[in-house]
Amino acid sequence: MPTTLELLEEHRLFGGWQQRWRHHSSQLGCNMTFGIFLPGPKGDTPPPVVWCLAGLTCTDENFAVKSGAQRVAAELGLVLVMPDTSPRGDEVPNDEAYDLGQGAGFYLNATQEPWRQHFRMYDYLNEELPALIAASFNISDRQAIMGHSMGGHGALVLALRNPHRFASASAFAPIVNPSEVPWGVKALGAYLGEDREQWRQYDSCLLMQQAAAQLPILIDQGDSDQFLADQLQPERLEAVAQQSGWPLTLRIQPGYDHSYFFIASFVEDHLRFHAQHLLA
Numbered sequence: 001m002p003t004t005l006e007l008l009e010e011h012r013l014f015g016g017w018q019q020r021w022r023h024h025s026s027q028l029g030c031n032m033t034f035g036i037f038l039p040g041p042k043g044d045t046p047p048p049v050v051w052c053l054a055g056l057t058c059t060d061e062n063f064a065v066k067s068g069a070q071r072v073a074a075e076l077g078l079v080l081v082m083p084d085t086s087p088r089g090d091e092v093p094n095d096e097a098y099d100l101g102q103g104a105g106f107y108l109n110a111t112q113e114p115w116r117q118h119f120r121m122y123d124y125l126n127e128e129l130p131a132l133i134a135a136s137f138n139i140s141d142r143q144a145i146m147g148h149s150m151g152g153h154g155a156l157v158l159a160l161r162n163p164h165r166f167a168s169a170s171a172f173a174p175i176v177n178p179s180e181v182p183w184g185v186k187a188l189g190a191y192l193g194e195d196r197e198q199w200r201q202y203d204s205c206l207l208m209q210q211a212a213a214q215l216p217i218l219i220d221q222g223d224s225d226q227f228l229a230d231q232l233q234p235e236r237l238e239a240v241a242q243q244s245g246w247p248l249t250l251r252i253q254p255g256y257d258h259s260y261f262f263i264a265s266f267v268e269d270h271l272r273f274h275a276q277h278l279l280a
């Protein structure tokens with residue numbers, strides 16, 4: 001039976017529409033919300049899509065409200081899809097800490113109790129939500145993906161595991177080597193268990209070494225980011241890219257921190273980067 005989509009909000013901006021939708025997810029076993037920006041029509045060609053994955057503690061609304069991405073997306077004729085960061089609801093397990101449980105899904109399929117029934121964000125974003133969006137909106141099958149922090153990790157993992165699905169990938173201050181940093185060790189251990197072999201499928205530094213095909217990647221990182229030294233270390237992925245001749249550009253932005261002020265400052269560059277590959 002087709003999934004029912006319920007429109008929760010709609011706002012006109014920059015000649016397009018920002019909408020918020022609710023639907024039941026069979027992968028996650030709960031109701032989910034997502035945001036979508038639909039640019040005003042440009043001719044008869046359906047617009048390509050950029051997926052925008054948010055970080056720890058975020059919902060589907062942070063990127064929609066704080067990134068300032070819609071003006072350039074409208075100009076370039078790009079649809080933006082902004083999913084939530086985890087399953088939600090009273091029936092979904094949670095944790096007191098901000099970096100585990102609801103708001104901290106890490107874009108993986110959990111295998112461990114109590115998480116494994118609901119925490120299946122990888123399959124939700126790789127299968128269920130793309131199919132729902134394709135069936136419900138007039139969009140092209142050309143897609144790109146970007147994300148911030150935990151969402152940057154999710155964007156890179158989805159792109160590296162599915163290089164033919166995406167024309168390009170980009171990230172703001174991503175977690176690139178979760179097997180080796182505190183946020184990742186905690187989350188991967190809780191969701192996947194202590195067998196580190198299982199962690200490899202969600203670690204960009206390891207995935208890049210065995211990817212089936214290459215796609216262009218852009219990463220921006222502020223050098224005043226409070227999480228840079230302990231949690232992020234994007235130079236680890238840059239080193240892997242250099243070893244394998246991967247087309248990855250890492251830009252260190254002086255004085256910028258981890259916030260949405262940083263994202264808002266460079267989101268235009270990311271959308272133009274994706275448009276260049278999506279519209280080629």
Ligand SMILES: N[C@@H](CCC(=O)N[C@@H](CSC=O)C(=O)NCC(=O)O)C(=O)O
Pocket residue numbers: 054055056057058062066098148149150151258259260
């Ligand atoms: N509360 C935590 C930090 C939480 C935080 O900084 N979240 C970031 C993403 S961090 C990595 O995924 C974020 O995007 N927050 C939402 C926002 O609107 O800024 C702490 O205190 O350390």
